Amino acid sequence: MDALAGILKKSMQELKPLYIIASEDRYILSDFKDKFVDKFVDDASRDFNLSYLEEDETEDFPVFLKNQANTPPIFADRRFIIARTASYFTGKEKKEELLISLFNNFPETTIMLILVDGKIDQRLKLVDAAKKTGEVLTVSAPRFAELDKWILNEFKKRGKDIEFEGVKFLEQIFSNNLQRLESEIEKIALYKVDKQKISLADLLAIISKDKLLEDSLVFNLTDALLQGNKAAAVRELKQMLDGGAIPLAILGTLSWQLRLLLSVKVLKKQGKSVTEIARILKSHQYPAKKCYQYSDKFTEEELLGLLENLLEANYNIVTGRYNPELALEMAIIA
Numbered sequence: 001m002d003a004l005a006g007i008l009k010k011s012m013q014e015l016k017p018l019y020i021i022a023s024e025d026r027y028i029l030s031d032f033k034d035k036f037v038d039k040f041v042d043d044a045s046r047d048f049n050l051s052y053l054e055e056d057e058t059e060d061f062p063v064f065l066k067n068q069a070n071t072p073p074i075f076a077d078r079r080f081i082i083a084r085t086a087s088y089f090t091g092k093e094k095k096e097e098l099l100i101s102l103f104n105n106f107p108e109t110t111i112m113l114i115l116v117d118g119k120i121d122q123r124l125k126l127v128d129a130a131k132k133t134g135e136v137l138t139v140s141a142p143r144f145a146e147l148d149k150w151i152l153n154e155f156k157k158r159g160k161d162i163e164f165e166g167v168k169f170l171e172q173i174f175s176n177n178l179q180r181l182e183s184e185i186e187k188i189a190l191y192k193v194d195k196q197k198i199s200l201a202d203l204l205a206i207i208s209k210d211k212l213l214e215d216s217l218v219f220n221l222t223d224a225l226l227q228g229n230k231a232a233a234v235r236e237l238k239q240m241l242d243g244g245a246i247p248l249a250i251l252g253t254l255s256w257q258l259r260l261l262l263s264v265k266v267l268k269k270q271g272k273s274v275t276e277i278a279r280i281l282k283s284h285q286y287p288a289k290k291c292y293q294y295s296d297k298f299t300e301e302e303l304l305g306l307l308e309n310l311l312e313a314n315y316n317i318v319t320g321r322y323n324p325e326l327a328l329e330m331a332i333i334a
Contacts, residue, residue: 003139018103023115036113055085065102069106070110103126142176148167161197163198166199187206226302226306309334313331
């Protein structure tokens with residue numbers, strides 16, 4: 001990632017004629033392509049001096065690439081070629097001769113960026129030829145401290161700060177899937193447009209609802225718990241964990257679900273409709289309707305009792321007394 005940032009810091013005169021950038025993360029390639037074009041290709045010349053080539057959309061990729069590279073720029077000093085491939089440079093495509101010839105006799109007026117989906121095979125003659133003309137880089141998605149920094153920076157770009165616990169929560173859920181992380185961060189910033197510092201509670205209120213309430217699993221778990229069917233509750237919990245749900249997210253969503261159930265039950269007793277309840281609680285219609293249908297099955301005392309168990313589970317997780325999975329299971333079978 002630092003190597004890509006280094007390229008973007010260069011002036012036009014410092015650019016090499018050829019850059020081969022490989023990654024197994026499509027977001028990294030697409031993001032760098034956009035930044036590269038924004039930095040080096042002015043708007044006025046893009047219609048004449050910028051070409052995009054996709055291997056899977058081109059009948060003869062090497063021929064087309066060579067023809068484009070040898071086309072002189074119009075009313076400018078440089079012509080830019082942006083190409084994308086998953087076969088060349090990886091060893092999947094053996095026809096290298098034409099591209100080797102291009103790289104060995106590269107036109108002075110062309111700057112070419114080739115994005116490679118996958119791993120570069122360093123043994124290839126094509127790669128050797130590219131290195132003599134330009135720069136060949138392999139970039140991996142950031143991990144650990146570098147990923148922390150990336151997440152913090154994405155929030156900063158949107159005028160937001162985030163608690164460190166929130167950073168780790170995002171990493172737990174989405175790992176280093178940058179495309180998904182970027183999408184979620186954008187959504188969080190929009191949800192919390194008036195809030196400058198994002199907390200873990202904010203993330204649980206946004207992400208876990210979207211991630212776990214898409215299906216009925218959390219309702220099934222709640223139902224099993226309040227029916228006293230501990231075996232069924234444990235099965236539902238295991239199903240969510242096996243599906244990749246994070247214990248802390250399950251705990252947060254389950255707590256939110258029970259509080260919503262309790263609120264809906266109280267308002268329903270007052271004669272409020274689903275639409276009115278959704279408006280009063282500032283909830284979406286779907287979860288409000290679900291809770292409206294479920295609310296008569298349980299007493300307020302049952303709901304409060306389970307909330308107390310979840311509160312204790314949260315304490316056990318935060319203090320490190322038990323690991324998250326065990327603390328959550330203990331709350332369910334209590």
